Amino acid sequence: MGWGVVDKEAELKRLMLRGLDGDPVAWRVLLSELRAALTPFFRRRLAGCEADAEDLVQDCLIAIHAKRATFDRSLPFTAWAYAIARYKLIDHFRRLGRRADVPLEEASVLLAEHTVEDGVVRRDLKKVLSILPLRQRRLIEDVRIGGFSLAEAARRNGFTEGAAKVSVHRSMKTLSASVSTDED
Amino acid sequence: MKTDDLIDALAAGLEPVRPARLDPALLAWAGGAAAVAVVLLLGARSDLAQALQAPTPWLKAIYTATLAQAAIWAAMRLGRPGVDPRPALFALLALVGAAVTWGGIETALKPPDQRMAGWLGQTWDVCGLNILLVSAFAGPLVFLSARRLAPTRPTAAGLALGLASGGLAATAYGLLHCGEATAAFVATWYTLGIAAAGLIGAAVGRFALRW
Secondary structure, X not given: XXXXXXXXXXXXXXXXXXXXOOOHHHHHHHHHHHHHHHHHHHHHHOOOOHHHHHHHHHHHHHHHHHOHHHOOOOOOHHHHHHHHHHHXXXXXXXXXXXXXXXXXXXXXXXXXXXXXXXXXXXXXXXXXXXXXXXXXXXXXHHHHHOOOOHHHHHHHHOOOHHHHHHHHHHHHHXXXXXXXXXXX | OOHHHHHHHHHHOOOOOOXXXXXXXXXXXXXXXXXXXXXXXXXXXXXXXXXXXXXXXXXXXXXXXHHHHHHHHHHHHHOOOOXXXXXXXXXXXXXXXHHHHHHHHHHHOOOHHHHHHHHXXXXXXXXXXXXXHHHHHHHHHHHHHXXXXXXXXXXXXXHHHHHHHXXXXXXXXXXXXXXXXXXXXXXXXXXXXXXXXXXXXXXHHHHHOOO
16 A cells, blocks of 8 residues: 555645645645545544534635645645644544544555545455456556556566566456456 | 535635744734733832843843743744654753753852752742743733644643743843842742743643634
């Protein structure tokens, strides 16, 4: 897990810096990305009252907007956003009169949960990919899910770049064939 | 309101922002309020002009003002989500440690029969309370100066702001009113007064600093 988190951090931070300079387009993209990350983040931690997740997401987006000046440009974006999300979650629990027991996690969980939306998708994906031979499967995971370039993924799995290209192509063909026969 | 509409609305009116910090103008007002409170409530010392020619009041002021500065730094770090506040807390502890060490050495070098008198001075029983009284006037302005920040630990941030208020109050008190001149006295009773202001700040911050 945790694939693409580094790239994601760089992308979000770039958007954040542009937002701080007053770029409304970047800000809109950033808030949308955050919404997609925050929704599963809150839903998972609100076991039993998922209905509040949407309110909490809105609350958190407003806080991120209103308090954007507290972001230190020299520090990682994810750590800042995670600290706000965690604070809003604790505040929510406190208002409900529940003991606010929210463990301090790695800030990257905010992005990790966003990468594969929920367990169902992950399970399905695993099932579909399991028809491929292991080496081919790892390659396709790296390229199509992990966010590696073809050259990087080839190196990671011991392919030459040309062979990797062919392998990915074949794998995709196999996969799409298997999915479409499933649906018949 | 739908989340999509909310995002549109927030992005539409976006303006560039400068990094948030404690408002320096309000902090200056807080220092002024502390000075006024000392003069009006406790009275300036009668030998003020003469006393300020000597180094002692200024040494006291350096200690308490540096404490205030470190507390402001701590409040700033606590007011930025995801920033580690520990460097500022270590700085606070180091300052107190240095003052206590100095006071201890000074006391140890005195003849044994003068040690107690130097430590308690004339005013040990009112010093802390006076500092607390004065910080009640500086505190609201110090808290107000932090309103742009986003403390994710309101109690800790309140503690830092309370210590900053106490530091400002002690500085005004030490320069304008108090005639005590030993390091042991300052390291003990001034520090306790500032710490008490910090504890009250923590209790206030727990509620006042939520956002």
